[in-house]
Amino acid sequence: MDSRYAIETENLRKTYKGKTYPTLDGFSLKIPYGSLFGLLAPNGAGKTTAINIICGLRKYDSGRVWVDGRSISDGMKHIRPLFGFVPQDIALFPTLTAYENLKIFGGLYGIEKPLLEKRIDQLLELFDLAESRHSYINRFSGGMKRRVNMIAGMLHAPKILILDEPTVGVDAQSRRMILEKLLEINRQGTTILFISHYLEEAQQICSEVAFMDNGTIVSQGSPEEMIAKHNSCSNLEAVYLLLTGKRIRDN
Amino acid sequence: MRKFRYLLYKDYLLLKRDIAGLLLMFLMPAVLVVLMTLLQESTYRVLKDASVPLLLVNKDEGDLGRAIEEEIELSGIFKIDRDIKGVVPTQEQLEREVAGSRYTLGIFIPENTTETIRKNVVKYVVTAFSGAEELPALDSVEFVIFVDPTTKVSFYSYIVSTLKERTQKIEFEYILKEVTKQVNNISPIPISSAGFSGDQVVVDIRSARLLGKNMVPNPVQHNVPAWSLFAVFFIIISLSGSIIREREEGSFSRLLTMPCSYTEYLLSKAVVFLVVTLLQFGLMLLIGIFVLPWFGLESLNLGSSPLALILLALSASVAAIGYGIAIGNIANTFHQSSVFGAISVVIMAAIGGVWVPTFVMSETLRQISKLSPMYWGLSGFLDVFLLDAGVKAILPECLAMLFFGLVCFAIAVIFNYRRRLDV
Numbered sequence: 001m002d003s004r005y006a007i008e009t010e011n012l013r014k015t016y017k018g019k020t021y022p023t024l025d026g027f028s029l030k031i032p033y034g035s036l037f038g039l040l041a042p043n044g045a046g047k048t049t050a051i052n053i054i055c056g057l058r059k060y061d062s063g064r065v066w067v068d069g070r071s072i073s074d075g076m077k078h079i080r081p082l083f084g085f086v087p088q089d090i091a092l093f094p095t096l097t098a099y100e101n102l103k104i105f106g107g108l109y110g111i112e113k114p115l116l117e118k119r120i121d122q123l124l125e126l127f128d129l130a131e132s133r134h135s136y137i138n139r140f141s142g143g144m145k146r147r148v149n150m151i152a153g154m155l156h157a158p159k160i161l162i163l164d165e166p167t168v169g170v171d172a173q174s175r176r177m178i179l180e181k182l183l184e185i186n187r188q189g190t191t192i193l194f195i196s197h198y199l200e201e202a203q204q205i206c207s208e209v210a211f212m213d214n215g216t217i218v219s220q221g222s223p224e225e226m227i228a229k230h231n232s233c234s235n236l237e238a239v240y241l242l243l244t245g246k247r248i249r250d251n
Numbered sequence: 252m253r254k255f256r257y258l259l260y261k262d263y264l265l266l267k268r269d270i271a272g273l274l275l276m277f278l279m280p281a282v283l284v285v286l287m288t289l290l291q292e293s294t295y296r297v298l299k300d301a302s303v304p305l306l307l308v309n310k311d312e313g314d315l316g317r318a319i320e321e322e323i324e325l326s327g328i329f330k331i332d333r334d335i336k337g338v339v340p341t342q343e344q345l346e347r348e349v350a351g352s353r354y355t356l357g358i359f360i361p362e363n364t365t366e367t368i369r370k371n372v373v374k375y376v377v378t379a380f381s382g383a384e385e386l387p388a389l390d391s392v393e394f395v396i397f398v399d400p401t402t403k404v405s406f407y408s409y410i411v412s413t414l415k416e417r418t419q420k421i422e423f424e425y426i427l428k429e430v431t432k433q434v435n436n437i438s439p440i441p442i443s444s445a446g447f448s449g450d451q452v453v454v455d456i457r458s459a460r461l462l463g464k465n466m467v468p469n470p471v472q473h474n475v476p477a478w479s480l481f482a483v484f485f486i487i488i489s490l491s492g493s494i495i496r497e498r499e500e501g502s503f504s505r506l507l508t509m510p511c512s513y514t515e516y517l518l519s520k521a522v523v524f525l526v527v528t529l530l531q532f533g534l535m536l537l538i539g540i541f542v543l544p545w546f547g548l549e550s551l552n553l554g555s556s557p558l559a560l561i562l563l564a565l566s567a568s569v570a571a572i573g574y575g576i577a578i579g580n581i582a583n584t585f586h587q588s589s590v591f592g593a594i595s596v597v598i599m600a601a602i603g604g605v606w607v608p609t610f611v612m613s614e615t616l617r618q619i620s621k622l623s624p625m626y627w628g629l630s631g632f633l634d635v636f637l638l639d640a641g642v643k644a645i646l647p648e649c650l651a652m653l654f655f656g657l658v659c660f661a662i663a664v665i666f667n668y669r670r671r672l673d674v
């Protein structure tokens with residue numbers, strides 16, 4: 001365990017029941033404090049499994065995981081308040097309003113009521129949702145749902161924010177806004193682990209990226225370093241295709 | 252505790268917005284209990300009301316025929332006709348009318364029945380007082396009861412035995428009167444048969460007072476607890492549905508990345524649905540006490556142990572909630588849980604005696620019914636309503652339901668742990 005890293009995994013292995021091949025096969029990742037870190041991988045590379053293990057949602061067969069210097073094998077009780085998780089699915093209650101959703105999620109982080117209400121107001125304002133605070137989630141557009149989904153993960157001002165494809169299925173305007181806000185939050189000191197399929201997004205906002213394939217990290221560094229390392233590549237997407245191949249992955 | 256309050260708040264809001272679920276949990280059982288009680292009551296009323304069609308031909312012009320006629324009228328069971336279009340039928344015509352199912356029963360009292368009996372008694376008394384050793388040959392008296400062949404055996408057996416019993420009583424009283432008259436004719440000391448009747452031996456039929464056995468509840472006593480239990484178990488559709496929806500939507504996973512344990516998550520649902528089930532019980536009992544009498548039914552008598560009722564309601568709720576949570580964790584999709592949940596509750600209700608009381612089931616089905624948690628609950632409620640049972644008497648049923656609920660809860664936790672963590 002190195003104190004420079006907000007999240008560190010060492011040689012993680014995980015094989016699902018009934019599968020003959022491992023989903024994670026020696027997965028080692030180091031995410032420095034204060035970074036906006038992009039984890040980029042083709043479908044079925046094992047990134048969701050890795051994130052679920054880091055968040056304590058899945059067991060692993062072997063290896064080590066530290067979050068903010070604490071091993072998750074010692075229990076998640078003290079780790080959970082440190083990070084915020086924004087899942088790929090719109091993990092909200094569709095029949096509740098945006099405000100009710102945020103009040104519940106914030107309340108579960110133990111935020112005092114006056115502070116919670118202030119945080120909800122600030123974040124709804126920041127993400128341009130203040131006017132829709134009392135509208136039901138099932139009446140929101142895809143972009144609005146994504147933004148509420150993000151707010152729910154950052155209400156408690158976490159030290160580490162983990163986002164699983166936060167811009168999937170949103171229009172260009174909403175995507176731009178989400179990326180801008182992530183940069184803003186990162187500038188305020190929050191370490192961000194950002195999982196995405198969109199390589200130009202990662203090149204645009206990430207301070208460091210890692211490519212993952214077949215359950216392991218194949219390369220890690222800043223976007224500039226990665227491009228520079230491979231002379232034939234002019235952008236991050238070209239490096240990614242070079243390292244992970246052009247074969248289509250369905251799962 | 253503050254965090255747990257937010258989980259309760261979440262489950263309360265989700266339930267409040269689930270209008271279809273609320274209708275299913277409150278309106279459906281309320282309608283069912285009224286409807287089913289009325290249906291059963293009307294079936295019972297066919298037997299009680301003066302609605303069994305009877306064709307009575309009384310050719311006897313004496314006291315015995317009249318007395319039998321009066322007794323039949325007073326019984327209140329029959330709708331009596333004495334002629335067909337103004338013509339008194341013969342015995343053959345009467346038989347044809349009953350055979351054609353226009354009447355359930357036909358009674359033919361032949362001519363001179365009273366006179367024949369009177370003559371028999373006179374002959375008997377005179378012979379008895381003359382010191383003769385051999386009794387005289389008596390003329391037989393025969394009146395005929397015709398039964399519609401399509402009538403259920405159990406039904407006409409009941410009617411015929413009632414008729415026979417009443418007729419024999421009248422015959423006995425008449426014979427006694429005639430004997431007294433004849434004795435007074437030849438005896439210097441007058442005797443009286445007044446106050447002496449065929450009611451000396453009273454057959455007192457009672458329900459056996461062994462708890463849970465041989466109880467025959469009226470439709471209100473049966474249907475109110477039965478449909479309350481059905482309603483309570485029907486919450487599993489909403490409960491398991493909410494668990495599966497949250498799992499499918501991802502909010503369940505999100506909750507588990509927060510400082511919120513799986514036990515707290517389940518407990519919150521259990522508490523909210525416990526309130527629902529207790530409200531259901533309250534509503535159904537109020538319907539039994541106040542609403543059913545509007546429809547001419549009896550008001551529900553709650554027995555004398557409110558504590559026993561509360562304990563039964565709580566135990567049944569725990570069983571239903573545990574079952575709902577187990578289904579929510581075992582089923583993969585909402586479709587699976589709603590179909591399996593609904594069918595399993597209907598089966599539990601059917602074998603548990605909710606639709607058809609267990610006392611009319613065959614012995615084999617009665618044994619099978621004991622496997623249903625609804626049977627345990629229903630037995631407990633009937634003990635309280637019919638036999639004034641207290642807490643001690645219904646404890647075995649309560650423990651069985653609590654045990655069932657806790658086993659389901661444990662299955663749910665194990666299933667979730669294995670599925671979620673893939674261990």
